[in-house]
Amino acid sequence: MKVYFGESVDYQNRVASNFILASQNHASFIKVHKDNAVELIHEIDNRLSKD
Numbered sequence: 001m002k003v004y005f006g007e008s009v010d011y012q013n014r015v016a017s018n019f020i021l022a023s024q025n026h027a028s029f030i031k032v033h034k035d036n037a038v039e040l041i042h043e044i045d046n047r048l049s050k051d
Contacts, residue, residue: 004011
């Protein structure tokens with residue numbers, strides 16, 4: 001196990017692939033969340049300015 005996890009090129013490639021896929025999914029989630037948050041802040045500002 002130590003040799004496989006420490007020296008295996010196959011394992012290193014799998015870890016790198018997983019990291020890339022996971023980070024891309026996470027990045028898109030964060031972008032959507034940020035866009036929604038900014039839109040919500042604008043809506044709150046508009047409602048507060050009307051009062």
